[in-house]
Amino acid sequence: MPESQGQSDRVLIVGAGPAGLTIAACLAEAGLEATVLEAEPALPTNLRASTFHPPTLDMLDRFGATQKLLEQGLIAPTFQYRTLSLIHI
Numbered sequence: 001m002p003e004s005q006g007q008s009d010r011v012l013i014v015g016a017g018p019a020g021l022t023i024a025a026c027l028a029e030a031g032l033e034a035t036v037l038e039a040e041p042a043l044p045t046n047l048r049a050s051t052f053h054p055p056t057l058d059m060l061d062r063f064g065a066t067q068k069l070l071e072q073g074l075i076a077p078t079f080q081y082r083t084l085s086l087i088h089i
């Protein structure tokens with residue numbers, strides 16, 4: 001634990017999903033300790049997130065994850081999305 005980080009400065013992260021683990025990695029990179037609490041006994045193997053947008057890949061690059069994701073994934077050069085239009089009567 002860094003000298004500047006007292007016991008009361010420790011970070012508690014609830015949930016070992018992508019958000020919690022990424023935050024923990026960012027804090028570790030900055031030299032800050034964090035404790036991750038996870039309710040499930042094991043990490044899920046059927047992750048719901050199937051799409052990684054460019055800013056996510058940029059962010060994960062410094063942890064060495066981006067190249068592995070690119071090697072295993074399908075690169076989509078285009079995308080489309082649809083949204084419901086609300087009709088006011």
Ligand SMILES: Cc1cc2nc3c(=O)[nH]c(=O)nc-3n(C[C@H](O)[C@H](O)[C@H](O)COP(=O)(O)OP(=O)(O)OC[C@H]3O[C@@H](n4cnc5c(N)ncnc54)[C@H](O)[C@@H]3O)c2cc1C
Pocket residue numbers: 014015016017018019020037038039040048049050051052
């Ligand atoms: C059908 C579907 C498709 C999706 N597709 C995509 C996609 O293509 N791309 C994308 O980026 N995102 C997608 N998402 C969203 C995706 O789920 C999130 O991007 C991602 O899972 C969010 O991560 P998270 O860490 O915030 O939450 P989660 O992945 O939900 O992780 C939360 C963790 O916290 C734990 N937890 C909860 N409560 C407690 C507690 N009280 N104590 C301890 N642990 C607790 C849970 O067990 C879980 O492990 C999709 C979601 C769904 C439902």
